[in-house]
Amino acid sequence: MNLNHPAAASYFGLSGYYITWMILMAGLSVFCFIIFKRFKLIRIGKPDPRYTDIGQRVSGLIKDGFLQRRQPRYRMAGILHIIIFWGFIVLGLHSTDLLISGLWPGYAFPFMGGLFGSVYNSVKDLFVLIVLAASMVAIYRRAVIKPHRYQDSHQFEAYLVLCLIIFLMITDMFYEGSRLILEHSTGGFLVAAQLSKITLSGASHDALESVNRFSYWLHILTFFFFLNLLPLSKHFHIITALPNVFFKKINRGALKPPRWGIKDIDQLDAVGIQTYRDFTWKQILDFFTCTECGRCTDNCPANAVDKPLSPKTISMKLRDFGYQNSPLFSNGNIENALILGEVIQDEELWACTTCGACEEECPVFIEYIDKIVDLRRWRVLMESKFPREIEQAYRKMEIYGDIWGMGAALRNDWAKGLNLKTVQADADIDVLYWVGCAGAFDSRSQQVSVSFVKLLQKAGVNFGILGKEENCCGDYARRTGNEYLFEILAKKNIETFHKYDIKKIVATCPHGYNTLKNEYSRLGGKFEVIHATEYIFQLLDENKLSLNKELNKAITYHDPCYLGRHNGIYEIPRKIISLIPGAKMVEPEKNKDKSFCCGAGGGHFWMESSGQRINELRTDQILEKKPEIITTACPYCLIMLEDGIASKEMKGQVLVKDIVEIVSEMI
Amino acid sequence: MDYGGVMNVIVCVKQVAHIYIQSGFDPSTKDIVTDGLVYRVNPYDETAVEEAIRIKEKSGKGEVTVITIGPPRAEETLRWCLAMGADNAVHIVKDGAEKQDPWMTASILADRIKEMEYDLLLFGKKAIDDEMGQVGIFVAELLGLPAVSAVAKLELTDVNKALIQRSLEKGNREEVDCPIPAVFTVEKTLNRPRYPTFPARKAARTKPIQQLRVTRMDESLSDPQMNIVRLAPPKLRPKKILSPDSNLSAAARINFVMTGGMGQKKGGVVGGDPKQLVTGIIDFLKEKKVIGT
Numbered sequence: 001m002n003l004n005h006p007a008a009a010s011y012f013g014l015s016g017y018y019i020t021w022m023i024l025m026a027g028l029s030v031f032c033f034i035i036f037k038r039f040k041l042i043r044i045g046k047p048d049p050r051y052t053d054i055g056q057r058v059s060g061l062i063k064d065g066f067l068q069r070r071q072p073r074y075r076m077a078g079i080l081h082i083i084i085f086w087g088f089i090v091l092g093l094h095s096t097d098l099l100i101s102g103l104w105p106g107y108a109f110p111f112m113g114g115l116f117g118s119v120y121n122s123v124k125d126l127f128v129l130i131v132l133a134a135s136m137v138a139i140y141r142r143a144v145i146k147p148h149r150y151q152d153s154h155q156f157e158a159y160l161v162l163c164l165i166i167f168l169m170i171t172d173m174f175y176e177g178s179r180l181i182l183e184h185s186t187g188g189f190l191v192a193a194q195l196s197k198i199t200l201s202g203a204s205h206d207a208l209e210s211v212n213r214f215s216y217w218l219h220i221l222t223f224f225f226f227l228n229l230l231p232l233s234k235h236f237h238i239i240t241a242l243p244n245v246f247f248k249k250i251n252r253g254a255l256k257p258p259r260w261g262i263k264d265i266d267q268l269d270a271v272g273i274q275t276y277r278d279f280t281w282k283q284i285l286d287f288f289t290c291t292e293c294g295r296c297t298d299n300c301p302a303n304a305v306d307k308p309l310s311p312k313t314i315s316m317k318l319r320d321f322g323y324q325n326s327p328l329f330s331n332g333n334i335e336n337a338l339i340l341g342e343v344i345q346d347e348e349l350w351a352c353t354t355c356g357a358c359e360e361e362c363p364v365f366i367e368y369i370d371k372i373v374d375l376r377r378w379r380v381l382m383e384s385k386f387p388r389e390i391e392q393a394y395r396k397m398e399i400y401g402d403i404w405g406m407g408a409a410l411r412n413d414w415a416k417g418l419n420l421k422t423v424q425a426d427a428d429i430d431v432l433y434w435v436g437c438a439g440a441f442d443s444r445s446q447q448v449s450v451s452f453v454k455l456l457q458k459a460g461v462n463f464g465i466l467g468k469e470e471n472c473c474g475d476y477a478r479r480t481g482n483e484y485l486f487e488i489l490a491k492k493n494i495e496t497f498h499k500y501d502i503k504k505i506v507a508t509c510p511h512g513y514n515t516l517k518n519e520y521s522r523l524g525g526k527f528e529v530i531h532a533t534e535y536i537f538q539l540l541d542e543n544k545l546s547l548n549k550e551l552n553k554a555i556t557y558h559d560p561c562y563l564g565r566h567n568g569i570y571e572i573p574r575k576i577i578s579l580i581p582g583a584k585m586v587e588p589e590k591n592k593d594k595s596f597c598c599g600a601g602g603g604h605f606w607m608e609s610s611g612q613r614i615n616e617l618r619t620d621q622i623l624e625k626k627p628e629i630i631t632t633a634c635p636y637c638l639i640m641l642e643d644g645i646a647s648k649e650m651k652g653q654v655l656v657k658d659i660v661e662i663v664s665e666m667i
Numbered sequence: 668m669d670y671g672g673v674m675n676v677i678v679c680v681k682q683v684a685h686i687y688i689q690s691g692f693d694p695s696t697k698d699i700v701t702d703g704l705v706y707r708v709n710p711y712d713e714t715a716v717e718e719a720i721r722i723k724e725k726s727g728k729g730e731v732t733v734i735t736i737g738p739p740r741a742e743e744t745l746r747w748c749l750a751m752g753a754d755n756a757v758h759i760v761k762d763g764a765e766k767q768d769p770w771m772t773a774s775i776l777a778d779r780i781k782e783m784e785y786d787l788l789l790f791g792k793k794a795i796d797d798e799m800g801q802v803g804i805f806v807a808e809l810l811g812l813p814a815v816s817a818v819a820k821l822e823l824t825d826v827n828k829a830l831i832q833r834s835l836e837k838g839n840r841e842e843v844d845c846p847i848p849a850v851f852t853v854e855k856t857l858n859r860p861r862y863p864t865f866p867a868r869k870a871a872r873t874k875p876i877q878q879l880r881v882t883r884m885d886e887s888l889s890d891p892q893m894n895i896v897r898l899a900p901p902k903l904r905p906k907k908i909l910s911p912d913s914n915l916s917a918a919a920r921i922n923f924v925m926t927g928g929m930g931q932k933k934g935g936v937v938g939g940d941p942k943q944l945v946t947g948i949i950d951f952l953k954e955k956k957v958i959g960t
């Protein structure tokens with residue numbers, strides 16, 4: 001016996017089909033209206049070309065969007081989320097089917113009848129139970145376990161949405177269960193429906209019919225309520241996450257130019273972000289998409305040492321601010337509403353080390369560094385308001401060509417007696433060694449430069465250095481927001497590279513490496529750039545170098561942010577260590593893409609800090625595994641970790657070395 | 668503060684070669700070797716420019732004019748001053764070969780300045796290359812104006828008077844009254860020069876600079892009063908960068924490097940109401956492990 005569809009009945013003299021139509025129309029128009037408003041907010045953003053590399057984007061969408069690759073980085077929460085995500089996809093179809101069946105008498109999805117239909121129905125019914133359970137566990141986690149990272153998130157919204165999901169599942173169960181009883185159907189594999197059948201058994205026919213109708217309408221109403229709640233809450237990510245993943249940043253190492261589509265900064269009158277209008281559309285989409293999961297903040301080194309920076313809070317504040325200033329029912333004044341100093345404070349801006357941990361962790365690929373640097377740009381370039389130490393550094397870079405303020409005349413002193421070729425004397429070289437300011441002027445890093453030179457000489461490489469014509473690469477200027485100075489420095493270097501017809505550059509400093517490789521091309525630089533570790537590995541591979549001596553020590557490796565997260569070089573340094581006879585590799589708990597910043601990036605090497613220091617925290621993390629030698633591949637990490645060891649008064653017990661040094665000692 | 672009238676300020680600036688100590692002395696020119704030199708605005712002059720701009724900004728009226736004498740590359744110095752906020756720039760172009768002592772420089776400057784309108788003439792106390800500190804005072808002499816040197820605090824009390832603190836030795840200060848127009852040569856401690864914004868630097872690149880030429884034939888170029896026998900480079904301070912004390916933090920280490928090997932006393936200032944002051948001091952003592960936490 002077939003049951004009448006709930007919509008086939010009439011309510012207060014009105015046909016159920018009309019009611020479905022009314023709910024549909026009302027629900028959809030409100031939804032479209034809100035989305036339109038949100039879309040308008042995105043439209044005030046500046047352009048950002050994110051339509052290239054479609055293949056990579058599609059595969060990212062599949063892996064990071066549909067397969068939720070980043071979710072299990074937090075195991076429990078990740079699994080729950082994957083379940084709920086897939087539940088949504090499966091059950092969304094079901095809810096739509098239910099809705100459509102109430103629009104016309106006898107209408108149903110055509111493919112729901114056959115084999116697909118019955119398989120689908122069993123699967124979706126299973127999902128009803130799984131999602132129900134997952135949501136309850138999620139509530140339990142929030143309410144009882146209270147993970148620290150949810151602090152300050154919109155908790156009410158989270159509970160509301162979880163309850164709505166549970167409600168949708170329950171109405172579905174009762175709708176299906178009552179239907180099965182009324183139809184005298186066994187129901188097969190519909191587990192959830194079977195379960196509700198048990199609770200409903202013994203009820204009268206009329207009561208069952210009411211349950212059936214009631215749960216149908218409640219389901220549909222909740223469905224629309226839920227749909228409209230999305231763009232009003234942090235659950236907008238249900239709609240925006242997949243697009244956001246699709247439009248993710250492809251070249252992580254390069255900072256965003258001051259404006260997309262310009263060749264040089266002089267084309268602009270204003271640089272940076274001051275009001276909402278200065279964001280790009282993608283940056284605004286980021287705000288909509290933040291799920292408030294707090295994974296970013298949980299991994300932020302500045303936050304870990306109690307600096308007033310929490311990336312999650314930045315997204316939340318900017319989203320809430322955006323919504324407040326573009327209200328649904330009036331026009332608002334979002335375009336001119338000030339952000340700097342109002343929504344985002346200077347202390348937040350300057351605390352970021354641009355380590356990229358937040359971006360690496362975010363399951364929906366929200367970007368922070370570009371935004372933070374854009375805000376710094378406004379402060380530095382438009383208002384000249386920034387920490388004092390930075391100003392000293394800017395002046396030194398511009399006048400002397402290096403932050404140390406030593407000048408070109410001293411730049412070559414480290415190389416005295418090494419018998420090095422400079423390009424001025426002989427430009428016929430296969431590869432140019434980019435020494436970098438630290439490598440040239442800092443006494444500790446000079447040792448690394450010397451080691452690298454010895455190693456290249458041993459391998460018989462025909463290389464040279466720029467000598468006095470090498471200039472600061474501009475990483476510091478760029479990441480602290482001084483794009484103008486960066487362009488001056490970069491253009492000077494590019495000119496020098498082209499003057500000597502340099503084709504290939506190898507750098508020991510990951511900051512120089514990243515800047516030359518990823519940021520000079522926009523300004524016309526045409527050359528290949530590789531990092532010293534890559535080059536050493538290649539030389540080892542070609543048997544031009546071999547590691548002969550033994551090193552029976554426990555060695556650990558600290559991933560520099562600009563080599564690892566920003567450029568994806570994780571394995572090569574580890575492979576080099578594994579080639580050292582006798583070396584025993586121990587990994588700190590936070591390694592590879594989870595590595596914890598040494599505290600020097602984003603200009604912090606040159607800034608005063610108070611309170612707990614990031615480098616000391618990182619040193620503690622590394623020392624947990626009791627290494628005898630800590631290796632890294634960055635001059636700044638080297639100094640920071642050495643300082644960390646010194647502050648633990650463990651100097652001499654634990655050595656801090658650049659991989660380059662280790663290799664040069666082992667050959 | 669209202670100065671009552673228009674304040675036109677002229678600032679004389681010099682482009683100096685920095686870390687000349689590295690490049691050595693050339694006996695043939697009796698001067699420092701110019702190869703590989705680094706040029707910048709003399710920091711004392713930069714302070715003078717900053718002061719002039721502040722005076723203008725406060726009074727809301729008047730103009731700041733910067734003048735320099737130097738080879739074509741000295742234009743960069745004027746552009747920097749324009750970016751800081753100077754209104755006009757005059758470049759007295761001089762060929763590098765012609766050696767010039769402070770008296771000659773002063774007479775060229777005085778010759779131009781006497782044809783201009785001004786209420787105040789500012790100079791840096793000295794240039795960090797030759798450290799002579801004479802030009803400003805000579806200009807005052809040539810123009811018949813009062814002069815005050817080593818100005819550490821400057822207050823324009825009414826239309827034609829300035830209240831000044833001069834810095835003396837050992838941190839002492841002398842307070843003087845001076846009628847204006849006058850010549851003041853300023854200390855670096857007078858203010859902290861601004862870092863020009865991007866729009867200002869961009870605009871400064873295309874602002875007009877008035878160019879004048881001096882030749883030996885120029886009447887204003889009087890005879891040198893000084894005869895240089897020999898220039899000796901000072902001893903190189905940080906010969907090699909010393910390895911800073913390993914117990915220093917990175918920041919302290921950098922300070923160490925930046926000050927040329929001398930550790931700087933680190934200190935902080937706590938501010939706020941008495942309660943904040945007290946917590947500030949306690950936090951400091953805890954951080955330094957003087958008292959327990």
Ligand code: SF4
Nearest residue numbers: 300352353355356358
């Ligand atoms: S880049 Fe690093 S320091 Fe900056 S907000 Fe992200 S995690 Fe924090």
Ligand code: SF4
Nearest residue numbers: 290291293294296362
């Ligand atoms: S930015 Fe990403 S990681 Fe951070 S709270 Fe939002 S969704 Fe989570």
